[in-house]
Amino acid sequence: MLFRKMLRDMKMNKAQFISIFLMALLGVFVYSGVGSEWNGLQRTSDEYYVETNLADAWMYGSDYSEKDAVAVADVDGVNGVERRLTLDSIADFDNKPTVTLHFVQNNQISTCKLIEGEEFEIEKDGVWLDSMFADKKGLNVGDTITFNVNGYLIEKTIKGTVMSPEYVYSAVGEEVIPNHANYGFGYLSYQAFPKDLPFFYTDLLISTEREVDNKLENAIEEALGGKYSVILTRDNKISYMQFEEEIKSHKAVGQIFPIAFLTVAILTILTTMARLVNNQRTQIGILKALGFQRRRILYHYISYGLWISMAGAMIGAIAGPLTLPFLFFEGMKTTYTLPEWKSAVPLSVIYMIIFSVGSCTLITYLTCRNVLKDTPSQTLRPKAPKAIKHSVFDKTKLWCKFSFHTQWNLRDIFRCKGRSVMAIVGIIGCSALLICAFGMQDSMKKLITLNYEKINQYNTKLELSQEIKPEQIQNLMEEYQGEAILEGAVELKANGERKSGGLLVTEDVKLIHFVDKNRNLMEIPKDSISITYKMAGLLKVKVGDEISWHIYGDENWVTSKIGAIYRTPFSQGITMSKDCFEELGFSFTPTAIITGVNITGEVEGISQIETKEKLMESMEKFMEVMNLVVYVLVIAAILLAAVVIYNLGVLSFTERQRELSTLKVIGFKTKKLRTLLLTQNIWLTAVGILMGIPVGMWILSYVFTFMGEVFDFMIFISVYSYIYCIAGTFLISILVNRLFSKRVRGIDMVSALKGVE
């Protein structure tokens, strides 16, 4: 019987129960959806790395002998070592794509994952080609492909298409999104190497028992007796690092937003449940007078919240992982290459369900127990209205000058503190999410203009090939009015921190400008090195401090004093003038020429042409993923605000029905009453927005710190975004208010003022 009562009560209080259901559903949906996205990425990549036995460290040298391999393998902590010959080739296509060829020794470490064709075996001849590259070029298993290695042609049959754990992220140069038509890789057996070419192993792949630390690194160095040039751990390997950073940033976003969302959802559920129970006060009295045990009444009301929130949370937990991750995966597939994209529900979802349902049940229990505490005779009588104390406002002279509207609303807000606070919290959530969403877009756009218009003012960057002669460079510079720059990778060390970063050496450059941390143009000193703002933060150094650094491929550590700190959004590292560079004992060999001229097609001695247009295109693709996040946030914000406001509106309306009908009896017009309700709503919305904007900015800055070490995001929110956020929040608030204030017309004055029932 009580079960039937429950069902009918739910039907009666449709709006509230639906909102509890929706809130539990949405909260858990977003949490589990976003959670299983990053968790899925983590799980998939971890499994992928284990399955293919991704190396823990890579060593690059010129010729590793059998003895070297054995020596490294004997180091305590090393599980296995494998040698490999890696060289770049040009495949025979019009756009001259670079294909990196790996001739492997026994295919134990960093193996490739077969997508199509036959398994890789050392005894087989042929090439196992990058599947993404094969796709772009329309190559199939069984086709032949010719690689040009410094003029020597190697022709191989494609035995299979593969993916490699070393190429999850394979963008080269300044592009953010890899272009698989320009770049690929291939796996071959060492036996497939042309017999008439000198063969030597250039790479050592090392698999270790634990993460590679300095101690292990030193032990490996020692084992090789100085015959070592570069050692890269996983954290320095671009593909691994970039993807881990990506997951990290998703995790950061994926934890703060859904938790903020879920918090508001749970708060809404709690207030709604508490109100529902309090509104059933008389009925609890009846049940008690009839002789129902406390336990049964408690159970009856607890089950209200329990089943509804449980149903919502369950559906959310199932639907989230099935939909949201794939929405994001679509965008990510253009950037990363993984054999599969799985969504994996993180364990914390279970805790979240238990937490949401548990808190809902607990609040019902507490409210119900509170009502039950009174004797049935008290419970049967309507609750004595709360004693209204005069607020501080009343005493001021100003109070008397307020209109009735203002007085009534002010009293009402302070009398129902819980409801007012909830409404404000809902609005804060909504406006904070909106500010976050718009701010993210604004900041990103601002960064792109900063990077491509203020900092890098060249239109084309010609990447020089390694064989280019100095005269050629001179000719190119004259032909295109270009400027030569040197770009490289360095390892930086200070305060016990080690980071890899970029190196930029320029000579009287006019096409690259530098900005300080407030994005104002600045000059960098000619006689000392300058470090990027983000890198300075990571290494905890300031102007005047010293840092040690070395170029990858050169073991010579240099210690320099920092002359200035500049800011750049997409690559972190150090920069210096040519003079300073040469003074430190390096020779300035340009790696690229930048020019204001637009160049397309082929240029002698140039390995790659990067145009601003293409770079911006790739940025825009990158932004598509971000836009998706923005849309999800906006929709979530709107739903959140709508449900919270509607829910509170309906509840407060029911509670104030007597008051409103009294006003109506006295002669207030329906329109006036609606205005009364609207005014209060607008006040609360305004307060919520004022508090929500700083909260949104705080969330945004928190998210930006997790965007990866390569990026230096700066918060920028345009005036339009503020306007959209404020106008949007008000619009939602007012529209929803109209929905429930419609009911004022329907108030039945007589029945509302009659008996207690």
Next chain:
Amino acid sequence: MSFIEFSEVTKEYKMGEAKQLAVDKINFSIGEGEFVVILGPSGAGKSTVLNLLGGMDFVTSGKIMINGKNITNYKDDELTDYRAANIGFVFQFYNLIPTLTALENVALTKEIVKGALNASEVLSSVGLGEHQNKFPTQLSGGEQQRVSIARAICKNPTMLLCDEPTGALDSETGVVILSLLQKLSREYHKTVIIVSHNAVLAEAADKVIRIKNGKITEIIINETPIDVSEVSW
């Protein structure tokens, strides 16, 4: 000893700092199967007596014996059991569960006591056989009150406590309700206690207890009560 025994019962309400004496050291007794009317102006303490009797409130001092048991020492759970087993309530404003039908409201008692009567039969006996499946809001005031009485009887309690059962009804409907209550006392030997401010009921009662300002002013034992229907309204 009588079925119900009130001795020196006092009930004090605390309203913030002010104390209000609702019932002041009252004594009375009621026998089993009696049809009793407690009369008095509003605010006299009638409802308090009924609430104390029904185990819905605690006494400040004094003793209430029901069927030889002292209920003043009962804890909350014991009081609940006492209410469930012995008492049927009829309220002025019916207090039906709005989301349950008439039949379901009555059948609710099955979940509390083991020896509950057949809900449908009880509803028919109060003349509502045809309205079993209507919700409270679809019934008139008199009909709702009959549902409420049916709910009280269905538990098969030893006594029925009625707080202004006709207070919200017109006089004709009121007579129907009161006749029903009198019939329960006479034919089924239930103790029926009615709280009212309507003095005309006095002629129909076996015993009339008059209360004023928390004190009993008069107890009248009526040797020859007349039928409710014969009372001149």
